[in-house]
Amino acid sequence: MPKTTTTSVTPPPAAVARDPHWAAKLDRLRSRKRPIAKLTICDDDTIRQALTRAKAEHDTAVALGDEDSQKTTAQALEAAQAAFDEAAIVLTFRALPSGEFEALKAEHPPTEAQAEDGQGMNLDTLGPELVAAASIDGLTVEDAAGFLKTWGTGEATQLFFAAWDVQTHVRADLGKG
Numbered sequence: 351m352p353k354t355t356t357t358s359v360t361p362p363p364a365a366v367a368r369d370p371h372w373a374a375k376l377d378r379l380r381s382r383k384r385p386i387a388k389l390t391i392c393d394d395d396t397i398r399q400a401l402t403r404a405k406a407e408h409d410t411a412v413a414l415g416d417e418d419s420q421k422t423t424a425q426a427l428e429a430a431q432a433a434f435d436e437a438a439i440v441l442t443f444r445a446l447p448s449g450e451f452e453a454l455k456a457e458h459p460p461t462e463a464q465a466e467d468g469q470g471m472n473l474d475t476l477g478p479e480l481v482a483a484a485s486i487d488g489l490t491v492e493d494a495a496g497f498l499k500t501w502g503t504g505e506a507t508q509l510f511f512a513a514w515d516v517q518t519h520v521r522a523d524l525g526k527g
Contacts, residue, residue, distance in 0.1 A: 384445040386486070387516035389508060392438040397430075404430035441509070443484040443516045451517050454479060477510045484513040 367373065392398050404427040411419035446454070458476035460469045481494035498506045 384447070385516050385519040385521060386445075387443045387512050387519065389441045389443070389512035390438050391441070391505070392434060394437045397433050397437045401427075401430040401434045441489070441512065442486040443481075443513045444486050445516045445519065446483055450483070454483060473510070477513075480517075481509060481513040484516060 404423065408420070408423035408427045411423045445451070455471050455476065458472045458479070459465075460472050464472055477498050478491045478495035481498070482489050482491040485494070494509075497509055501509065
């Protein structure tokens with residue numbers, strides 16, 4: 351079977367400049383913002399359960415097509431959401447430029463034991479640094495380290511993954527065309 355090669359063809363700059371669609375696309379590509387993720391924490395179980403219940407009741411009213419019930423449940427849902435928003439703490443994280451993220455990971459090599467387990471980095475030391483670096487709210491490394499050590503395992507894991515997942519979030523689709 352003959353070997354095939356592909357070459358990349360760069361259109362002439364003058365042609366690109368004459369094509370307003372391409373120029374507009376380049377402008378949009380250049381002005382893209384990095385992904386953002388939020389971690390919402392609500393310590394009040396009563397308020398969280400009330401919001402869950404209000405959502406379920408409203409969804410049921412919508413599914414049944416009961417307009418009177420929809421209005422009533424929509425008002426209850428709005429009130430429950432407002433109470434939740436008042437009680438909740440929202441932490442916001444932004445993806446780092448890829449070079450910064452890779453450099454940060456490289457600064458935290460695995461211990462011998464971690465490397466033997468197949469880990470490519472030391473998540474114990476990376477965690478606080480990543481949470482702080484990705485935080486839009488200004489969390490410090492010390493804050494992040496304290497939260498990761500003192501919060502319950504599930505919540506500490508969510509904090510770490512809020513900062514990690516936004517780094518690996520993909521907003522592109524290769525599609526079929």
